[in-house]
Amino acid sequence: MYISNGIAVFILVFHLKFIQDMTKASANGTNIPEHIMSLHPYFGFDVQRNVTARVGSTAFLQCKVEQLGDKSVSWIRKRDLHILTAGVLTYTSDERFQVIRADRSDRWTLQIKFPQLRDSGIYECQVNTEPKMSMAFRLNVVEAKAVIPGPSDIYVKQGSEVVLTCVVSQGPHELGQIFWLRGKQMIDPKTRYHLNDIFEYPDRITISTESGDVLQSRLTISTARLSDSGNYSCMPTNAEGTSAIVHVINGEFPAAMQRGCASNNINLSILLYILSLSLLIQYLNRILSTFIVLHVISSHRNPIIHDTPYQFQLGFTRLPALLDASSSSSSAAAAAAAAPTAKSSALNLR
Template sequence: MEDKYKQCLMMERTDDETPRFRRHRIVQVTLHEPAYLHCIIPQFSHNLHKPIFRFHSKIIEVAWTRVSDEALLTAGESSFTSDPRFQVSVKSSNADWVLIIRRSEKSDTGCYLCEVNTEPKSTVYAVYLNVIDSLFFLKLCSISIPERTTRLMANMIGDEVLLNCTITVTNESNSLDDEVQWSRDGRPIDFSNSNKYISKVKRDSRTIIHTLRILGASSEDDGNYACRAVDAPESSHMLHVNSSKLTLFKK
């Protein structure tokens, strides 16, 4: 896989050395799990709340393609593939265009390109996806991955609900990934709705705390909230908001 990964990165055309994006250059998921391929474009963050935006009076568009068959998967927020597993989600707060592959298959393994039609030439970000068998993943975990724990806590301040997802690793020499997947009733939280959801991250060498703030919380926000990180178990709570009072039910 290393050679294919290197070949994938050679297709990149960008001067961006942002560490946060570079961590997402390779994505590994188990078979039939969803895959999230990130395309963070910080230099356009003030304009990327729309699928098509302007930069220096030029209309800019973001597109995802699959290298193996040169298929155009998405352009803006529109899908150009008949495969319903593929969709794009835009996180305007950090200019992150996420290609989502529901129920990933082994055949999805390969190189994906995120292209932005900048001047004088397009900017291209490369992401390599590796889909592995569940049994191989379990064997890999038992050999090389340190024990990780996930704990989800919730409280209410005024009309805001705060969910703190704490991920801890027992071995200080092993780093923690900055990403966590938030969901409500099994569906990803839509962080493009910044009037409703705000996320923050705090970390040290062994612990990382992801905080999800739900603004103006009401009974309409009731549901099962869960957080999940790479190589760490999922933790969830059933939340019920009633008259500015929060009730928790551990699932």
């Protein structure tokens, strides 16, 4: 009997202490944990609710539900209210969506394989309580790509400095690292190359990296040599890479000359060459035509010179046609010259 009374007193004191603690917490403005006030399910807020993923990678949305009991967790896509998963089952024909949950874990993770830009939006983690519980998650799918500002072809003079800057402005929160390659060979300033290696400049190269809202890496080559020419690639771990071609020139060419300007100069030179060639052909045609016409006319007037067929061809103009025209004009001129002579002869006969 004494033992029963002692247990009852102990329970009474415990409840009084619990009520006192709750009263103090309320008076101090402290939030009372939901799992103390009830045994209903509640969400854990120690998860990332704004998730950024790169196109083609795998995105994960983690929903934490405590004291789930006999309730179930579902994932809903907000834009079309499509049920993606319920429990561990998938309710969509899109095989990229799948829920992952370890045995007896309180985390229900929505996995999205190969996310695309259209997958960006709000996703809800729901618990089928009464009323329904839900927590919203935002997925941002970005097309992360590295950029080397400036032209893709960079021209520098021998002995000058080469500076290549690689910038990754979008991507997951963990932007990773940036590696530099020349051709297929990774550039490491700490590596000592052999003297006979064409890619030999460990003392002339530096790589500096800055991270913040953007990830930026700068490759600097001092005292450029002709052997430094090549394709330099910027390869981030969490983004698509890019490249630029460096041309080291031994001459008085302006540094950082762009291929576009060189192409424009070449096109202009070709145009001027074609124009001058066309004018030259027209000029030669005129000279040769005049020479042939005079020669044919002289041959008709001088019986010693015999007509000889000419078979010259210049450009796209055939000279036999000119000869025929010249012969016709010469015959007409000869007939006109003979007409007064014939008339005077007739007069003399009379």
